[in-house]
Amino acid sequence: MYIYDKFDHTITRERVAEFSQQVARRLTGELSEDQFRPLRLMNGLYLQLHAYMLRVAIPYGTLSSKQLHMLADIAKKYDRDYAHFTTRQNLQYNWIKLDQVPDLLADLASVEMHANQTSGNCIRNVTADQFAGVAGDEVEDPRIISEIIRQWSTFHPEFLYLPRKFKIAVTGAPKDRAAIQFHDIGLQIVRNDAGEVGYAVYVGGGMGRTPIVGPLIRGFVPKAQILSYLEAILRVYNRYGRRDNIYKARIKILVRETGQAEFTRQVEEEWPLIRDTGVDIPAGEEARIRAFFAPPAYETIAEPVVAFVEAKKKYPAFDRWVSTNVHPHKVKGYGAVTISLKPIGGIPGDASSTQMHAIADLADTYSLSEVRVTHVQNLVLPNVKQADLFAVWQRLGEIGFADANIGLVTDIIACPGLDYCALANARSIPVSQRISERFADLDRQHTVGPLQIKISGCINACGHHHAGHIGILGVDKAGVEFYQITLGGAGDEKASVGTLLGPGFPGDQITDAVERVVNTYLELRSSPTETFIEAYRRVGAAPFKESLYGRR
Amino acid sequence: MAVVDSNGLIADGWARLADDAPVPKGGSVVVSFARLKNEHNSLFSAATKVGVDIPSDVNLGELEPFLPRLGVIVVRFATMRDGRVFSVGRLLRERYGYAADMRAVGPFIPDQAQFLLRCGFTSFEVDDSYPVESFKRSARAYSVWYQRATDRAASVAELRQGALDGSKS
Ligand code: SF4
Numbered sequence: 030m031y032i033y034d035k036f037d038h039t040i041t042r043e044r045v046a047e048f049s050q051q052v053a054r055r056l057t058g059e060l061s062e063d064q065f066r067p068l069r070l071m072n073g074l075y076l077q078l079h080a081y082m083l084r085v086a087i088p089y090g091t092l093s094s095k096q097l098h099m100l101a102d103i104a105k106k107y108d109r110d111y112a113h114f115t116t117r118q119n120l121q122y123n124w125i126k127l128d129q130v131p132d133l134l135a136d137l138a139s140v141e142m143h144a145n146q147t148s149g150n151c152i153r154n155v156t157a158d159q160f161a162g163v164a165g166d167e168v169e170d171p172r173i174i175s176e177i178i179r180q181w182s183t184f185h186p187e188f189l190y191l192p193r194k195f196k197i198a199v200t201g202a203p204k205d206r207a208a209i210q211f212h213d214i215g216l217q218i219v220r221n222d223a224g225e226v227g228y229a230v231y232v233g234g235g236m237g238r239t240p241i242v243g244p245l246i247r248g249f250v251p252k253a254q255i256l257s258y259l260e261a262i263l264r265v266y267n268r269y270g271r272r273d274n275i276y277k278a279r280i281k282i283l284v285r286e287t288g289q290a291e292f293t294r295q296v297e298e299e300w301p302l303i304r305d306t307g308v309d310i311p312a313g314e315e316a317r318i319r320a321f322f323a324p325p326a327y328e329t330i331a332e333p334v335v336a337f338v339e340a341k342k343k344y345p346a347f348d349r350w351v352s353t354n355v356h357p358h359k360v361k362g363y364g365a366v367t368i369s370l371k372p373i374g375g376i377p378g379d380a381s382s383t384q385m386h387a388i389a390d391l392a393d394t395y396s397l398s399e400v401r402v403t404h405v406q407n408l409v410l411p412n413v414k415q416a417d418l419f420a421v422w423q424r425l426g427e428i429g430f431a432d433a434n435i436g437l438v439t440d441i442i443a444c445p446g447l448d449y450c451a452l453a454n455a456r457s458i459p460v461s462q463r464i465s466e467r468f469a470d471l472d473r474q475h476t477v478g479p480l481q482i483k484i485s486g487c488i489n490a491c492g493h494h495h496a497g498h499i500g501i502l503g504v505d506k507a508g509v510e511f512y513q514i515t516l517g518g519a520g521d522e523k524a525s526v527g528t529l530l531g532p533g534f535p536g537d538q539i540t541d542a543v544e545r546v547v548n549t550y551l552e553l554r555s556s557p558t559e560t561f562i563e564a565y566r567r568v569g570a571a572p573f574k575e576s577l578y579g580r581r
Numbered sequence: 582m583a584v585v586d587s588n589g590l591i592a593d594g595w596a597r598l599a600d601d602a603p604v605p606k607g608g609s610v611v612v613s614f615a616r617l618k619n620e621h622n623s624l625f626s627a628a629t630k631v632g633v634d635i636p637s638d639v640n641l642g643e644l645e646p647f648l649p650r651l652g653v654i655v656v657r658f659a660t661m662r663d664g665r666v667f668s669v670g671r672l673l674r675e676r677y678g679y680a681a682d683m684r685a686v687g688p689f690i691p692d693q694a695q696f697l698l699r700c701g702f703t704s705f706e707v708d709d710s711y712p713v714e715s716f717k718r719s720a721r722a723y724s725v726w727y728q729r730a731t732d733r734a735a736s737v738a739e740l741r742q743g744a745l746d747g748s749k750s
Binding site: 034036037039040043046047050051054059060064067068150180181183184185186187188189190191192264267268272302303306307308310311313314317 | 638659663664665668669690696697712715718722723727728730733736739740
């Protein structure tokens with residue numbers, strides 16, 4: 030993991046001091062709410078329906094056990110003893126008082142954490158593959174460039190007042206686990222013909238009311254020049270992105286209205302002019318940061334691990350959990366465990382302080398003190414010995430997080446929706462809870478197989494419904510909550526935007542409708558190994574429409 | 582109206598000239614970009630010093646021919662969130678080599694001072710009631726920065742490498 034040096038500490042400390050006096054000036058009235066708003070947003074502080082919500086940055090989703098313990102302590106000290114992991118690998122507290130924020134930030138700073146740029150029209154927390162460093166298929170660990178981008182983008186003097194928010198995601202592997210084509214900039218680490226490592230750059234993807242799969246604008250940017258390339262993109266966007274209409278202000282609209290070819294030309298024109306101005310970091314600095322992400326000292330373990338194989342034979346429930354929740358590790362004898370924060374009927378992504386402490390303890394005992402946050406609102410223990418998996422599973426069972434449902438129909442993403450969010454049209458959380466309860470039977474979930482349901486409470490699409498195999502969008506119809514269904518979205522390397530099936534359903538019918546879609550899939554799939562998304566791509570929307578709305 | 586820099590209040594020698602006002606002999610005047618384009622010959626011959634007031638969406642190519650003779654460029658924030666001002670500042674300094682006074686005007690808040698300074702601004706036009714102390718504090722809020730900008734301050738990455746190189750020798 031990256032460890033702060035004196036410079037990182039200084040900047041974090043100066044940030045706490047700065048924001049503390051900004052809060053004080055708001056309280057005395059020197060700053061109006063209009064003036065304070067962008068300042069507090071740049072510190073992740075939202076005014077929600079009932080209270081302030083604080084969003085804490087978990088850069089590229091990597092946490093130490095010590096940090097997770099602190100996040101749990103903060104939940105107890107300042108909030109109602111729980112916190113919420115988000116689709117951007119961040120963490121949110123929902124019940125925060127403004128005058129406590131300076132103390133809370135100081136607590137975060139004590140474990141090298143912050144809330145910088147987790148909201149506002151600036152470069153947000155960069156996200157990455159949750160299996161960074163442990164997946165066998167990666168070209169390079171994406172956390173290295175992610176940390177470089179974190180530092181470069183922090184208080185970047187030119188890019189704090191962009192037309193709109195700006196999100197960057199990185200995948201280190203051809204298998205995209207970071208949904209890079211749904212980001213303002215998506216970077217894929219690649220190797221060119223000469224064997225050098227660099228980045229393929231995608232620009233202008235996004236969700237919201239205009240979902241777009243971001244196009245590739247350059248196949249290879251050399252590693253040493255990536256910051257100047259990013260700076261060129263940001264400068265073109267900052268100068269020419271629309272500021273007259275909030276719904277047209279994202280870079281995806283600029284790319285579309287300018288045309289991909291012309292936009293790319295402008296970036297390519299800007300790039301050489303800033304390439305040699307000291308934007309790109311010295312090679313020694315890349316090496317310094319890289320060293321923090323060197324593989325830990327793994328043990329040499331022969332496979333098969335007998336105790337592990339025996340446990341799977343003896344306990345079918347454990348075997349099933351391993352099949353869904355344990356990802357292959359690049360080192361023999363290890364596995365990466367995804368902890369499901371989606372217990373049946375629970376709130377996706379919520380964890381109590383007790384649960385967070387327990388997971389941090391598990392990380393200390395079994396996972397080299399590391400935890401990851403996924404963009405599907407789950408947690409990962411990335412370095413667990415296969416021989417320890419059974420003990421981990423048992424302990425997770427005790428805290429209610431042993432559901433064997435990763436990637437299945439109850440591993441649902443839901444945004445906060447009308448229960449918390451001031452922008453919402455409809456509730457998301459209760460819908461996800463009811464669907465989860467309907468599919469509670471684990472045998473049935475495993476029969477259905479991989480299926481991603483994603484729910485947003487309004488068109489802003491924080492629940493990524495456009496990228497859901499089944500997407501659910503809450504809309505307001507004359508004061509009543511309705512839910513539309515989209516099918517066929519995907520957030521991986523075959524990224525696609527889901528298609529709207531037809532008119533929405535009222536809240537008391539949406540669960541039935543989802544079940545009908547699932548049953549239709551089960552009837553038409555060519556074999557039990559044809560997944561929902563594969564079947565949908567083969568047959569299209571028609572049979573599903575018919576099952577929901579009848580023959581037309 | 583008052584003018585400040587990172588140390589506080591400064592004297593302002595510039596007078597604003599309305600588009601229909603006659604050009605005074607001698608003196609330092611700031612005019613609109615339209616007037617500069619139309620009347621640059623008479624302006625530069627009559628006034629001692631000429632400055633221009635530009636919006637943040639200005640076409641810098643059109644401004645370029647006048648740059649060597651301008652004494653101040655006043656860049657206008659449309660709203661406090663008008664981030665184009667920061668890019669315009671950097672480009673004028675770094676791309677076009679503009680070296681004289683560059684001034685921000687409009688509804689920016691003291692907390693933006695530090696970033697404007699990093700982007701090459703040297704003076705700031707503010708209301709008389711402006712919280713100048715907050716402005717000065719903002720200008721010093723950070724002692725180090727992660728990235729390079731117009732001010733050429735060494736980035737943290739460069740400071741680290743300097744420190745590392747130093748420890749080796
Ligand atoms: S999708 Fe809408 S309702 Fe849900 S969190 Fe985002 S803004 Fe709020």
